[in-house]
Amino acid sequence: MTRPIIGVTADAEAAGGYSKLPWYALRQNYASAIAEAGGLPMVLPHEAALAEAYLDRIDGLVVTGGAFDVDPALFGAAETHSAVTLKPTRTDFELAMTRGALARDMPVLGICGGQQLLHVVLGGALYQHVPDEAPSAIAHEQPNPRTEPGHDVIVATGTLLHRITGRTQMSVNSAHHQAAKDCPDGVVISGRAPDGLIEAIEAPAYRFCLGVQWHPEYAIDPGDEAIIKAFVKAAAHD
Numbered sequence: 462m463t464r465p466i467i468g469v470t471a472d473a474e475a476a477g478g479y480s481k482l483p484w485y486a487l488r489q490n491y492a493s494a495i496a497e498a499g500g501l502p503m504v505l506p507h508e509a510a511l512a513e514a515y516l517d518r519i520d521g522l523v524v525t526g527g528a529f530d531v532d533p534a535l536f537g538a539a540e541t542h543s544a545v546t547l548k549p550t551r552t553d554f555e556l557a558m559t560r561g562a563l564a565r566d567m568p569v570l571g572i573c574g575g576q577q578l579l580h581v582v583l584g585g586a587l588y589q590h591v592p593d594e595a596p597s598a599i600a601h602e603q604p605n606p607r608t609e610p611g612h613d614v615i616v617a618t619g620t621l622l623h624r625i626t627g628r629t630q631m632s633v634n635s636a637h638h639q640a641a642k643d644c645p646d647g648v649v650i651s652g653r654a655p656d657g658l659i660e661a662i663e664a665p666a667y668r669f670c671l672g673v674q675w676h677p678e679y680a681i682d683p684g685d686e687a688i689i690k691a692f693v694k695a696a697a698h699d
Contacts, residue, residue, distance in 0.1 A: 463697075464499060464500055464501040464697075465499075465500050465501065465520035465521055465693060465696035465697040466500070466501045466503055466518060466519045466520050466521075466696075467495050467500040467501065467502050467503065467519065467520065467521045467522070467523060467693065467696060468503050468505045468515055468516075468518075468519035468521070468522050468523070468558070469487060469491055469492065469495065469502050469503065469504055469505060469523045469525060470505050470507075470522075470523065470524050470525050470551070470554070470555050470558065470575070471485040471486060471487045471504050471505060471506065471507070471525070472485065472486045472487065472525065472527040472551070473485055473486070473507055473548060473550065473551050474486055485504070485506060485507075487504050487525070488678075490678045490679060491523065491525055491572075491678050492504075493678075494677070494678040494680065494686075494689050495523070495678075495689060495693060497686075497689075498686070498689040498690045498692075498693040499690070499693050499694070499697070500521070500693040500696065500697075503518075503519060505554075505558065507550050507551050507553075507554040508554065509550075509553045509554045509556075509557045512554070512557035512558050512561050513561060515558065516558070516561045516562060516565060516567065519567075520567070520568070520696040520697065521567060521568040521569070521570070521669075521692060521693065521695065521696030522558055522559065522562040522567060522568070522569050522570070523569075523570050523571075523572065523575070523692075524555050524558070524559055524569070524570070524571045524572065524574075524575030524576075524578055524579060525572055525573070525574070525575050526572050526573030526574040526575055526636070526637075526676065527548070527551070527573075527574050528546065529546045529547060529548040529551070529552075529574070530545045530546055530547060530574070530577075530589070530639055531552060531574070531577055531578050531581050531587060531639070532547055532549065532552060533545060533587070533589055535552075535556075535581050536581050536585065536586040536587060537586065538586070538589065541589070542589035542590045542593070544589070544590040544593075544638060545589055545590070552578070555575070555578050556578070556582065559571075559578060559579060559582045560582055563582070563664075563667060563670065566667055566668050567668075567696075568668060568669035568670075568692055568695040568696045569667070569669065569670050569671070570669075570671055570672070570673075570688070570689075570692045571671070571672035571673070572672075572673060572675075572676060572677065572678070573636060573637055573673075573674060573675065573676055574637070574639075575672065576641070576661070576662065576672030576673055576674050577637075577639055577640070577641065577672075577674075579662065579670070579672040580641040580648070580662055580672060583645055583647060583648050583662070583664055583670075584645035584646065584647070584648070585641055585642065585643050585644070585645045585648060585662075586641075586642045586643050587639050587640065587641060587642050588639055588640050588641075588642045589639060590638055590639065591637070591638055591639065591640050591658065592638065594642075595640070595656075595658055597654075597656040597658065598656070599611075599612050599635075599654055599655065599656045599658070600612075600635070601635050601637055601638065601640070601654070601658065602635070602636060602637065602638055603634065603635045603636065607634045607636055607676065607679065608634070608679060608681070609634065609681070610632035610633055610634055610681050610682070611633065611634050611635035611636075612632075612633065612635055612654055612655065613630055613631065613632055613633070613654070613655060614630065614631045614632075614633050614652045614653065614654060614660045614661065614675070615629065615630055615652065615653050615654075615655065616628055616629050616630060616631060616651060616652050616661070616684075617649070617650065617651050617652065617653075620649055620651035620652075620661075620663060621649075621651065621663045621665070621669075621671055622651040622652055622661050622663060622671065622673075622688075623651065625671075625684070625687050625688055625691040626682075626683075626684030626687050626688065627684070627687070628682075628683070628684045631652070631682040631684045631685075632681060632682045633660070633673075633674075633675035633676075633681065633682060633685075634675050634676050634679055634681055635654075635674070635675060636675075636676070637674055640658050640659055640660075640674060641659040641662055641672075641674075642659075644659075647664050647665075647666055648662050648663070648664055649662065649663050649664070649665060650662060651663050651671075652673065652674075659674070660673065660674040660675065661673045661674065668695060669691075669692060669695035669696075671688070671692070673688065677689055
């Protein structure tokens with residue numbers, strides 16, 4: 462079987478640490494989870510002008526997370542919270558890739574910050590800083606290691622997420638200070654934390670369009686591997 466090529470967005474860091482020049486980064490388990498699910502992971506440098514060329518060559522798109530935020534101006538916010546950190550070049554690239562993938566009805570999986578960007582592309586808005594705008598007893602930036610669950614997610618029955626995982630509740634890791642705030646037309650909320658915060662979104666008009674606020678590449682819950690496998694299978698439509 463020919464492995465579908467899965468484009469994976471990288472993070473970008475300024476000079477220092479790994480290199481004296483600016484550098485790209487991707488946690489290994491993003492790639493290994495895709496490979497184990499039958500995909501061929503391909504890391505995508507941030508060249509927005511080449512988005513269509515990338516899309517010509519890949520079969521599915523994973524928009525990854527990172528320690529930065531979507532520009533609030535993109536969802537109509539008049540002010541920017543002091544906790545917001547921007548990476549404009551990365552965001553511009555991911556916007557071009559996500560919009561282009563959806564225009565082609567190419568499978569898209571948004572993970573953590575990638576779910577937030579997907580939500581904005583689909584017409585939604587975000588909480589800029591959850592502790593201030595949606596305070597909760599749940600630590601959405603969990604203090605325990607990311608290799609452990611931080612809280613549960615309640616999965617809505619009848620959704621793509623439910624069909625994929627076969628579960629109505631999942632234990633997930635949680636590493637975010639922003640979150641989807643609303644439910645725009647065409648979007649289905651398929652998962653929420655016990656405090657009601659949106660944890661998973663999907664857009665049924667597309668062949669496969671799913672965003673999860675946690676990191677399924679860690680395979681903490683049995684449903685996590687099912688998510689990656691279903692995405693790769695959707696990308697292997699040919």
